[in-house]
Amino acid sequence: MTVSWAAFRAAEPEFADVVRARFAAFQHHVLATLRPDGSPRLSGLEGDFRGDELWLGMMIGSRKALDLRRDPRFSMHANPGTGTGMHGGDVRVSGRAVEVSDPEEFARYAAGAEQGEAPERFHLFRAELSEVVRVTIEDPHIVFQVWHPGHALRTIRRADQDSTVLEDV
Template sequence: MSLQGYAVRHAVSLGCEAEATHVIWSEFEAAAPEVARLGAERLLRTGLAIVATIRRDGTPRIDPVEPFFSHGHLLLGMMRSQKAFDLLRDPRCLLHNPISDPNGSEGEFKLRGRAVDVQGANLWEGYRQAYADRWKRRPPEGFPFRVFSLDIDSAALIRWDIEKGEMIIGLWSLAHGVTETRRKYP
């Protein structure tokens, strides 16, 4: 099945419009392997990412979240929090790797998509195992937290070539595939 076919089938299964174009991580990885590889490195570098959600009143909220990869999904685990309630109400979100170097040497990775509340035991166990692998302990049993799988609409990878004075912008979407542009800075 093509990625476009997968996206339409997946959108319908989630109750979305058939023309929706979002994929799970493994499908994104197949479509844009280099962007996905560099993006995963950035997301896993610190074990944290920044998620932007939409509050009930329509204003944005940003919060840290722990990204994990399991069974072809990018999973976001969070305690019972306002960001989880935001995602249950409106699944649209953005995910961004944390950066701390003002020179841009770490690069930026951004994903736009929809957070799908994980219900299946397979993904829950995958999340729990990925958590245990990273933190050397399992998440507490019975603790009220949510796990979401990020269905990806688009991605951006921004890198800097300091020697050439260039910013390299890689974009991915199902409609356009991977495109790359370079521009001088400052």
């Protein structure tokens, strides 16, 4: 099951705002797609929030766009930044990339770009989410926040030295 960013935000508004802020902290992120042989491909990408959607724009004919056309499953990891602090946590979203083919929807997206920002031709995908994960350190615990469509946000705290779940809220 996948849902739009808007549906995710409606279900978990505070968590969605934290995740979006983490992506907004840097322009470039890492996109994982599947190659024709099923092996993973990692590529740089600028995730773009416009309206209440997460968009993935790519150069015409890029390998990552061709991967998504063939198999729409993806995962996008927010840029961890510099140093070891990872302010805001380690964040990733996974799901399916739905290619935009409707000229009106494509034009609405392009119209929201700043002057000269959007190229004339590009692939555009709308992210449909199946999982959102945030990992933070709250010494002495590693804290996992995990959300799936149709389920409440789940928080798991684990001790650094032990894989035992200490709390699962």
